[in-house]
Ligand SMILES: O=c1ccn([C@H]2C[C@H](O)[C@@H](CO)O2)c(=O)[nH]1
């Protein structure tokens with residue numbers, strides 16, 4: 001069932017809170033259950049996400065997306081509290097382009113960090129900019145045995161949050177590699 005649309009679809013009127021997706025769907029028992037199982041509700045607003053959101057929003061200006069014109073940025077917070085950002089970088093040879101999440105993970109790894117506590121992705125448009133399948137796997141590689149929150153934001157703020165395990169159930173990862 002589609003969530004009702006509103007003119008404020010991507011505006012996050014309560015700051016970086018859940019937007020229409022969760023606010024409307026939460027009134028339905030089925031989605032309430034879905035939210036309890038796999039997503040986290042930041043209502044009316046989670047101030048701890050401000051820094052993560054601002055960092056990604058600033059980074060997004062430097063996204064290189066001349067082909068899709070769809071600029072995306074990701075920001076990662078590690079257990080140390082540090083924040084690392086990345087942007088999508090496209091290529092005239094289309095498949096060569098890389099996602100914002102991959103850039104943020106590269107920045108984190110370069111700094112010597114290996115665990116994603118939470119990650120935020122910001123993009124524009126009506127649809128939620130959730131990580132692609134490859135990036136879900138990339139994030140899982142650095143989940144550190146935990147279940148990082150994946151926050152999905154529009155230009156107005158965080159729209160909704162998922163747990164990685166909801167986005168990538170029964171994942172194959174480093175824990176399953178033979179020694
Ligand atoms: O979570 C996402 C979704 C899309 N993109 C990029 C890839 C491509 O450059 C553009 C259009 O798919 O957006 C990301 O970086 N992250």
Ligand SMILES: [Zn+2]
Nearest residue numbers: 099132134135
């Ligand atoms: Zn991706």
